[in-house]
Amino acid sequence: MSIIKIHLFGKLRRLAENSGSTDDSIIELNWNENETLANLVNKRLNLSFDEIGEIFINHNPITKFNVVIPNEARVALFAKGMYLLCGGQHMKGHGFIEKRDKEVNYW
Amino acid sequence: MINEIIRINVSSMTHTMEEIPEKYKYLGGRGLTSAIVADEVDPKTDPLGPGNKIVFAPGILSGTSAPTSGRLSVGAKSPMTGGIKEANAGGLTATRLAKLGIKALIIEGEPNHEDWYHLYVSKDKIEFIKANEHANMGLYELIGKLWEKYPKSGLVGAGIAGQRLLKNAGIFGNNPENTDPGRYAGRGGLGAVLGSKRIIAIITDDDGGQRPMPKNEELFNTGRTKMVNALKEHAITGGKAGTDEGALKNYGTNVLQNIINEAGALPTKNFRSGYFEGAKNISGEAVHELVDEMKEKFGDKSEGEYGHACHPGCIIRCSNTVPDKNGKLIVSPLEYESAWALGTNCTIDNLEDVAMLNRICNDIGIDTIDAGNALAVAMEAGKIPWGDGKAAIEFMKKGYDPNDEDGATFMHGAAVAAKTWGIDRVAVVKGQAFPAYDPRPIRGIGVTYATTTMGADHTAGYTIAPEILGSAGGADPRELNKADLSRAFQSTTAYIDQAGYCLFIAFAILDIATGMEGLEETVAGFLGKEKYDITAVGNKILKTEREFNKKAGFTKEDDRLPKFFSEEKLPPHDVTFDVTDEELDAVFEKM
Numbered sequence: 001m002s003i004i005k006i007h008l009f010g011k012l013r014r015l016a017e018n019s020g021s022t023d024d025s026i027i028e029l030n031w032n033e034n035e036t037l038a039n040l041v042n043k044r045l046n047l048s049f050d051e052i053g054e055i056f057i058n059h060n061p062i063t064k065f066n067v068v069i070p071n072e073a074r075v076a077l078f079a080k081g082m083y084l085l086c087g088g089q090h091m092k093g094h095g096f097i098e099k100r101d102k103e104v105n106y107w
Numbered sequence: 108m109i110n111e112i113i114r115i116n117v118s119s120m121t122h123t124m125e126e127i128p129e130k131y132k133y134l135g136g137r138g139l140t141s142a143i144v145a146d147e148v149d150p151k152t153d154p155l156g157p158g159n160k161i162v163f164a165p166g167i168l169s170g171t172s173a174p175t176s177g178r179l180s181v182g183a184k185s186p187m188t189g190g191i192k193e194a195n196a197g198g199l200t201a202t203r204l205a206k207l208g209i210k211a212l213i214i215e216g217e218p219n220h221e222d223w224y225h226l227y228v229s230k231d232k233i234e235f236i237k238a239n240e241h242a243n244m245g246l247y248e249l250i251g252k253l254w255e256k257y258p259k260s261g262l263v264g265a266g267i268a269g270q271r272l273l274k275n276a277g278i279f280g281n282n283p284e285n286t287d288p289g290r291y292a293g294r295g296g297l298g299a300v301l302g303s304k305r306i307i308a309i310i311t312d313d314d315g316g317q318r319p320m321p322k323n324e325e326l327f328n329t330g331r332t333k334m335v336n337a338l339k340e341h342a343i344t345g346g347k348a349g350t351d352e353g354a355l356k357n358y359g360t361n362v363l364q365n366i367i368n369e370a371g372a373l374p375t376k377n378f379r380s381g382y383f384e385g386a387k388n389i390s391g392e393a394v395h396e397l398v399d400e401m402k403e404k405f406g407d408k409s410e411g412e413y414g415h416a417c418h419p420g421c422i423i424r425c426s427n428t429v430p431d432k433n434g435k436l437i438v439s440p441l442e443y444e445s446a447w448a449l450g451t452n453c454t455i456d457n458l459e460d461v462a463m464l465n466r467i468c469n470d471i472g473i474d475t476i477d478a479g480n481a482l483a484v485a486m487e488a489g490k491i492p493w494g495d496g497k498a499a500i501e502f503m504k505k506g507y508d509p510n511d512e513d514g515a516t517f518m519h520g521a522a523v524a525a526k527t528w529g530i531d532r533v534a535v536v537k538g539q540a541f542p543a544y545d546p547r548p549i550r551g552i553g554v555t556y557a558t559t560t561m562g563a564d565h566t567a568g569y570t571i572a573p574e575i576l577g578s579a580g581g582a583d584p585r586e587l588n589k590a591d592l593s594r595a596f597q598s599t600t601a602y603i604d605q606a607g608y609c610l611f612i613a614f615a616i617l618d619i620a621t622g623m624e625g626l627e628e629t630v631a632g633f634l635g636k637e638k639y640d641i642t643a644v645g646n647k648i649l650k651t652e653r654e655f656n657k658k659a660g661f662t663k664e665d666d667r668l669p670k671f672f673s674e675e676k677l678p679p680h681d682v683t684f685d686v687t688d689e690e691l692d693a694v695f696e697k698m
Contacts, residue, residue: 007369009365009366009369009392010354010358010392011351020396021387021390021392021393021395021396022387022388022393022396023387024387053342054356054366054369056370057263058679059369059370059371059381059382059679059680060371063371076368076369078365078369079351080342080351080352081342081346081352081353081354081366082342082354082358082362082366082368083342083343083354083366084363084366084370085343085360085362085363085366086360086363086544086565086566088484105218
């Protein structure tokens with residue numbers, strides 16, 4: 001069966017069975033073809049984006065909520081306030097923390 | 108003493124007081140240390156010889172009521188890089204010096220004796236205090252003894268490594284509670300420069316001193332309010348410890364351990380992978396949970412804490428104190444860079460072991476980033492098994508023994524350790540080891556590692572607010588190439604270092620425009636200037652530092668990363684550092 005794994009960090013760990021900081025707090029869900037990140041977060045996880053900080057899919061930082069989740073994806077969701085800081089900001093190619101209005105191809 | 112430079116001559120064991128010259132009138136922190144070093148130190152001088160000088164300078168706003176502005180800059184020619192160096196830290200000394208009206212403390216000359224001294228600085232006197240009994244003493248014990256005699260004093264100085272002139276010796280500083288010497292201006296071996304002057308500690312007593320007052324109080328206060336509000340409002344710097352709000356107050360800088368890991372950019376096993384399975388065990392979240400657990404178990408007797416301030420007046424409070432299983436302090440702070448260097452980079456994922464390694468670094472007086480890279484080199488050389496925290500602790504303890512060759516080699520830092528032990532794989536630029544961001548998936552930071560005058564340094568080019576960059580011409584940073592971006596970031600970072608603000612104010616003013624106004628207005632209001640051009644000031648500091656390094660013999664060939672970064676793909680992204688030499692050279696060619 002096609003699945004995706006949602007790795008949760010900070011306060012979002014509460015959604016997983018193993019919610020300790022040294023546990024892998026993971027939810028496994030069925031993969032839905034053409035499902036967007038917005039649908040996954042809002043509908044299936046019942047979270048608002050205001051509760052979420054940095055988001056990664058397969059280790060890539062995500063700025064757009066309409067991105068389609070690939071099969072067997074590793075999705076990492078960090079709680080509000082947990083962002084790529086310091087040197088990590090260079091990964092986005094700019095200094096904005098919370099703005100998600102524009103993607104930068106930094107590769 | 109108001110607006111004065113104190114010059115300490117260790118040859119004659121005397122001091123002089125000088126009114127600050129006109130050319131330095133609007134400088135502070137890094138701007139002042141670099142200007143003095145550039146003006147007074149021959150770039151080709153021996154860093155540990157009589158020609159070098161070490162300068163301590165509080166930031167422009169240190170000691171004022173501007174929030175989170177109590178940083179101390181330390182500058183000299185670096186024995187580690189051979190170039191100009193500035194390292195800065197929190198602690199107590201910056202605000203203490205500022206309240207005494209001291210803009211810079213310069214230590215120069217060559218001792219003609221074998222004794223060790225402390226330097227006592229207060230409103231009424233400056234004196235040398237013979238301190239041979241404190242030589243080769245661990246710093247936890249030393250700061251305790253000094254506070255018995257000089258309570259509430261700011262302490263900075265050279266530990267065991269600095270006294271032995273080893274290249275990875277940092278300048279230690281006591282934390283506000285004097286429980287830990289871990290407020291380090293750690294990088295570049297400045298502790299060895301102070302050790303070469305036979306000074307162990309500088310004790311600053313600000314009793315009778317006064318808070319520095321702004322020239323334009325109204326403008327300063329307007330800016331201060333804006334800055335305070337921006338820091339409180341922002342999701343990263345605001346919030347409250349123990350609640351759902353405020354990442355830095357709850358997880359500290361080590362919030363990044365899991366985030367950079369998910370980004371696939373967490374350097375693991377001496378930069379072989381960007382992902383570490385054990386990262387969660389040594390993360391900021393793990394420290395947070397341990398602190399809560401010990402509080403629950405031991406109540407107020409537990410010494411663990413998050414949301415801890417590293418200097419008076421800090422409202423970001425990203426520091427922490429890590430307890431053991433009995434609730435007793437192991438180390439304060441355990442920051443992201445240290446947890447990465449001593450943990451992830453050596454594949455050690457036991458939190459207590461990593462905290463203990465950090466404690467030993469603090470005790471013997473060395474920088475944790477270079478120490479962690481040197482430990483990884485020792486593992487490459489087969490001296491310690493990968494991932495063995497207990498063996499790493501025993502290895503690091505060799506540093507206490509002045510006759511142990513491995514201990515001394517290790518305390519010189521990663522570059523010397525690699526050369527001595529015949530290891531090619533070492534992540535250094537200009538002799539200084541890499542921090543905790545792999546430059547292959549994060550190429551922008553690689554450009555800064557390569558080109559900054561400081562050697563590989565993540566704090567040299569922060570991704571600063573676009574609003575700041577905007578003041579240089581309104582450019583959207585997302586439209587800039589890596590060279591332009593790196594130059595802009597290095598310039599604005601230099602400005603913040605000069606102001607005395609902690610670099611972390613940058614996060615709060617990223618998304619809050621009035622925060623940026625607060626930065627400009629506090630500095631301009633304090634100095635009594637209508638405007639203080641951020642980019643022009645930052646660029647001037649960078650030019651001064653570049654010019655020094657050029658005279659010291661550095662060329663563009665020194666602005667390069669080690670070859671394996673461009674040849675070896677880093678999983679999980681499987682990318683190399685592919686920024687061209689031309690792009691690297693463009694960073695400063697266009698300035």
